[in-house]
Amino acid sequence: MISTARVIGMGMVAIVALLVMVQARASDADSIVHQGNGKGAPPCLACHGANGEGQAASGNPRLAGLDAAYLRKQLEDFTNSSRTSPVMQSTASALTADERNALAVYYSKLPIPSSSTVPPTDQDAGGELATRGHWSQQIPGCVQCHGPAGTGVGANFPPLAGQPAIYIEAQLKAWQHGTRHNDPLQLMQHLSASLSEQDIHDVASWFAAQSAVAKGATP
């Protein structure tokens, strides 16, 4: 018969071990972000910024404050080629599943950068597509899935507000060309197919100029 005290003791050891593991993972993520993992994954901050805020000029997306499950899925999608990007496919493949998970959690916990620095352009056409859609082409307003002002909803609908315009444009085109086909129910592939070059430009610059912080405002 194992004594109750021993069971509790074993439990304590397990809990401590778990805590140590979580700790290790967080610091792993921190060191990969700053130095890479030494096995082919470059330091993330080189492209995604010191605070995960992204780089508007090069079209590198913000990762700070995105949902952890969404980020993990994207990293997995780069490894199985349902999403293509030479740099990210090689980066994600050089990470272990544990490292990908730790990095996803790490970035999800970083604070959302407070405001966008991009001046608003093309308010009318882009704003109308974003908030009201083009229903004659079966396109609802983008905010109906991406949340009020594009600040994102849960694990499946990433934020668009404050993402670089170049990045948003590139993703819409990737869906058009089939180089990104990782979207549930093919929602983005289907609606991107009906967007014109002009629509893509207008809506991308509208979202790039929105504040990334949810205002709790009207959609």
Place this chain on the structure above:
Amino acid sequence: MNRRIAVAALIIAICGLNGCANKSPAAPMASVVPAASIAKTDAAPAFAPPSEKKIPDGPLGDVIRRGRDIFIDTPARAKAYVGNGLSCSNCHLDAGRLAKSAPLWGAYGMYPQYRKKTGEVNTFGERLQGCFLYSMNGKAPALDSAELVALETYAWWMSQGAPVGVKLAGAGYPKLADPALKIDYSRGQTVYEKNCALCHGSDGQGQQVAGRNVFPPLWGPQSFNWGAGMHQVGNAAGFIKANMPLSRGGTLNDRDAWDVAMFMDAHERPQDPRFTGNVADTRHKFHDTPDSLYGVSINGHLLGEPTAQKSAYR
């Protein structure tokens, strides 16, 4: 019939000559009646509502815009009359403009109308009162309230040029053919998990940001009540087939649409405001049709039973 063909031919001729310019006296007709459809069959005429940019300036335009704003953000703009988080536009898409989602332009010219639900001839305003009572699980605004007047004005504006008393193509929700196979709850659940849970959640409660629906709940305390049109499986199947998953309308087959509609409507929701105090009696009076699951026992739960209602919300 011959006469109709002649009219159609005339419209084609006018369009040919004028390019259907707005100044032509026949232009409003031409926008209502696509010559081709009427020449061939007795099909319902099509209609396209005016662009929102054409809402006039001035006091009339202000009321039209107010009606639109209430329609797309009902809990905020008609707060006193709404008992859940839904907006009219959740079920009448694109601010009530979209064909096959019971658009306002398809309804406006069809009232006054005798309705079996009330056993009376109802005006359009009375029809809107019903929406608040059932779909919004709220209270009916008075016929001369600012809210109802604004909604009515918006519907009137959207219907300009539409004929009165004529059923238009795309009005109402599509009626699906009767299900070929017995409607199946557990098949419906599978369809739901695959095509709906992404947005409406596995628990059917939708998803909210800052306390507001982005994805509306399909059942439970914040959804439409047992008296609403959407609780009837036929209405729900038609709406879902044409409009869900959002942006992918028309991709489910009829069987999937029937099964998932039944699955949705087999969940608990707020009481029918006409509740007599007894579920069987209420079913007998208001829901005596296979189209309604009110008062039916599903998985050991009697739908609509007040004592069971609260505990079943999940």
